[in-house]
């Protein structure tokens with residue numbers, strides 16, 4: 001998917017919501033556990049109930065890999081279902097990959113060619129030759145971890161390296177990578193006060209912002225600093241939406257939570 005198509009979808013739905021499909025068998029409604037593929041059944045119902053309110057879906061691959069081959073099958077069924085039924089939505093494989101060049105190419109093939117995701121999250125730690133193999137794929141997007149939502153972000157990411165915080169070095173240096181137009185960046189909603197500085201370095205890039213809902217990030221504050229001419233934000237909520245209810249009404253309850261966020265986004269876009 002091109003960035004222009006993503007932006008058009010945001011305007012049409014008046015939403016820049018990304019729903020995180022982080023499916024934990026201990027948290028989904030008990031009646032689904034009798035089904036052949038409980039994870040896919042859960043995802044399908046959530047997607048069907050929310051696709052008009054969200055512009056992106058982000059399965060975190062850890063929640064699938066944890067269940068071995070069965071989990072990987074559920075992931076494959078989920079992305080195939082999304083691409084077949086809702087081709088307008090932007091899909092993110094939250095896999096946080098990155099390795100030496102030839103290995104990164106294989107990771108990129110796994111998520112872009114085999115599973116046909118639009119994007120994948122990538123860790124910048126191994127540098128240029130670990131990121132560029134992902135960027136080589138046309139109309140696919142590499143979402144680089146810049147400033148993450150967790151407390152451990154302060155261990156390294158905000159440390160001063162040659163006169164500048166490390167996350168700023170990541171932003172600046174990555175702009176020089178080949179095909180850097182295919183880059184987006186992860187910035188945690190819990191780090192909203194940093195977004196103004198981040199926008200000075202990457203005014204035009206899309207930011208994937210996880211951490212609203214369960215982690216306590218504030219949507220209004222993120223938007224105050226993060227919105228740009230083409231909106232430029234994808235706000236992710238996982239647990240806050242998909243586990244709104246653990247009863248038979250789980251999909252309806254998820255849609256209600258998604259609607260709350262979409263309404264706030266619509267108001268922000270109109271103001």
Ligand SMILES: O=C(O)c1cc(=O)[nH]c(=O)n1[C@@H]1O[C@H](COP(=O)(O)O)[C@@H](O)[C@H]1O
Pocket residue numbers: 020022060094121147148149150186187188210211212213214215236237238239240
């Ligand atoms: O790359 C991510 O998506 C990510 C980066 C980050 O800094 N913080 C963060 O929470 N995430 C992911 O975003 C999701 C957040 O889930 P909730 O806290 O349940 O909304 C999880 O899949 C996390 O792995």
